[in-house]
Amino acid sequence: MGSTGDETLSTAEEHNPSEAENATDSLDIPLAELLMALWHRRLWLARVIGLGILISIGIALLIPKRYTSTAQLMPPDQQSLPSGSLLSAITGAGSGASMGGLMRTPGGIFIGILNSQTAQDDIINRFDLQRVYHCKLYIDARSILSNQTTIVEDRSSGIISISVTDRDPNRARDLAEAYVEELDKLVNSLSTSSARREREFLEQRLKSIKSDLDASSVALSQFSSRNATINPQSQGQTLIAAASGLQGALISAQIELSGLKAMYSDDNVRVREARARIDELQSQLRKMGNIGGKADGADQKSDELYPSIRELPILGVTYSNLSRQLAMQEGIYETLNRQYELAKVEEAKEIPPIKVLDEPQVPERKSSPHRSIIVLLGILISAFLGVVWVIACKLWEITDDSNPVKVAGREVFRSKRGSDAVAPS
Secondary structure: OHHHHHHHHHHHHHHHHHHHHHHHHHHOOOHHHHHHHHHHOHHHHHHHHHHHHHHHHHHHHHOOOEEEEEEEEOOOOOOOOOOOHHHHHHHOOOOOHHHHHHHHOHHHHHHHHHOOHHHHHHHHHHHOHHHHOOOOOHHHHHHHHHHOEEEEEOOOOOOEEEEEEEOOHHHHHHHHHHHHHHHHHHHHHHOOOHHHHHHHHHHHHHHHHHHHHHHHHHHHHHHHHHHOOOOHHHHHHHHHHHHHHHHHHHHHHHHHHHHHHHHOOOOOHHHHHHHHHHHHHHHHHHHHHOOOOOOOOOOOOOOOOOOOOOOHHHHHHHHHHHHHHHHHHHHHHHHHHHHHHHHHHHHHHHOOOOOEEEOOOOOOOOOEOOHHHHHHHHHHHHHHHHHHHHHHHHHHHHOOOOOHHHHHHHHHHHHHHHHHHHOOO
């Protein structure tokens, strides 16, 4: 048994040196020969690198220029930001948790609004980005717009930066401005604070009261115009004073007529003039007293400048009702209008203002592509591929024909040539 173990050990020793030698041969890379091969193929390497430079220059020139415009916003005040109401209106009931830590800061709510589908769709429709980006679906336009827009918040200062990249520098500036405008519009429209609800209620009530007030004003003016009434109370006092004056003038005329009759006959001119004056005064008194006048409720006649004393009490009741209704509605309107203005002030305090630190400007320089970097990468890649090719060819040349790798490679090459030769037939 001992001799058998020695024979096995000796056999292993015979095989191990050969395997170790083969491994040493396979790992032995002649560095000097490889360097010489690179030196001899230096002109070819220069051509490869030159071709890489030309290709990289062509690629750099084919890539269109892009411009980036940036707007910076001041962080919103924590005390002016509605707690929860605005967030739920933007993100919905169950999506607030999915935003993670984004919504834990006041600026995070602004970023959530700017990244919302509502804001993106408004910008897409405003600038017709589906045509600009050559896409038919909104989802594709949103994806391109999102890839070209960067919205970040500086954790230390809270400043929000909105950067938009586009081929047109003017459109890049306009898109950045549109984001700021959409943010301001959505923050104002989505606010559900108590001051906003109060303002909306008062706004509706003001519209209703204003309509009633206009109707009452028209009714009072039409009534006054039909019946020649401006203020029945003052008109009554004026008419009574006028009637008293006419009555006194009538008595004086009658006394004068009695004296004239004692001295002259009835055909005397002065007697006839006194009678005519008395008749005129009596006619004016009858008009004032509405003796034999119009029926109740009839409109004022066109030849009458003012209503009679008998009509004034009836007209005064209707006039007072219309005036009282108009005054009441005017008081309600003024009160609601004051409350409406106060509600607007309170709403403005609760809605966080959008304060722009830096307005977006038309970029003067392109942001991409970096052509020098592209050319440098082309040089490095072409040089690397050329060196690898030269080293691979040299290693293939110095490798022994019995090497399994070389044998397998030749078999693959022969099979490839055979398949190429059979293909045309």
